Amino acid sequence: MAHCAMEKSLQIVMATHSIYLADKELPQSAIRVLEPTSNGHIHISTSHSANEALHEIDTATFGKIVIVEDERAKHIVLSALKSASTMAANEIQVVVRDGGTSRIFRDIQAYANAGRDNIFVVFDGDHRPESELPSDAALPQGKRELNRLIRAFTKGPNKSGPELDFVNEDDQTRFVKFFRSNIRFLPGATPENLVWNEGAALRLLNQFEIDLLPVSIRDEADGKERIKLLAAQVSGFSDEATFQFLVAQFLSRSSIEHQELDETLRYIREA
Numbered sequence: 001m002a003h004c005a006m007e008k009s010l011q012i013v014m015a016t017h018s019i020y021l022a023d024k025e026l027p028q029s030a031i032r033v034l035e036p037t038s039n040g041h042i043h044i045s046t047s048h049s050a051n052e053a054l055h056e057i058d059t060a061t062f063g064k065i066v067i068v069e070d071e072r073a074k075h076i077v078l079s080a081l082k083s084a085s086t087m088a089a090n091e092i093q094v095v096v097r098d099g100g101t102s103r104i105f106r107d108i109q110a111y112a113n114a115g116r117d118n119i120f121v122v123f124d125g126d127h128r129p130e131s132e133l134p135s136d137a138a139l140p141q142g143k144r145e146l147n148r149l150i151r152a153f154t155k156g157p158n159k160s161g162p163e164l165d166f167v168n169e170d171d172q173t174r175f176v177k178f179f180r181s182n183i184r185f186l187p188g189a190t191p192e193n194l195v196w197n198e199g200a201a202l203r204l205l206n207q208f209e210i211d212l213l214p215v216s217i218r219d220e221a222d223g224k225e226r227i228k229l230l231a232a233q234v235s236g237f238s239d240e241a242t243f244q245f246l247v248a249q250f251l252s253r254s255s256i257e258h259q260e261l262d263e264t265l266r267y268i269r270e271a
Helices: 002-008 050-055 071-084 100-114 143-154 169-182 191-195 198-206 223-232 239-252 256-270
Strands: 033-036 042-045 064-068 092-096 119-123 183-185
Touching: 064 071, 064 256, 071 092, 071 191, 071 239, 071 256, 100 119, 100 169, 119 169, 119 256, 143 169, 169 183, 183 256, 191 223, 191 239, 198 223, 198 239, 223 239, 239 256
Parallel strands: 064 092, 064 119, 119 183
Antiparallel strands: 033 042
């Protein structure tokens, strides 16, 4: 069918409940999901991947896993997924990995060796490498040079990076390829820095008849401390409730960071 469509410039419309037909690397723009509404009409949605749609009829198995560093990163990713597609959160499981980034990097090594292409990691932005990974053809030769490359793009804000033990060059190459295809980063250095916005913070204070954002909050450089100071201004509002308010505000407005986050999650959904 695909061959005929290309050869004769045809458009094929196909209705199916079969994962074997639907999950054929179709672009999301080619997928239409028909959903009945409460008034008896049919709503046609274009915001779902094939796997997300098939979850709704129990055809697809639980699809992808996204690993993040902490609960706040998890809240951002889950909220953004739900905002992009009502079905995306059913198809993608977001998991906080205990043990810090060093533990996650050791897990990545295991995932790469096992070919676990359904697992993705979204690190905080402060772990983003300073330069792009070289293509397969441009990878350095030799275990020592590959190790130097891996250390350079896994060190993040640390001086030395995680301790990784590779058996041979094949082991290292699999790690690099997995990193290139399955590792992504939040737009902000930390979850708190990503969602922080003075206008949003002031909107929260306005709800409690506070007209000005204190200078101490505006001048605070540490994202976690800034949110803690903001929460202290509002009676009965916890740090987490304040953070979640800022997340909702972040997702409700258009910004370069919001667009970058959406593109990251769209890549994972369609991979």
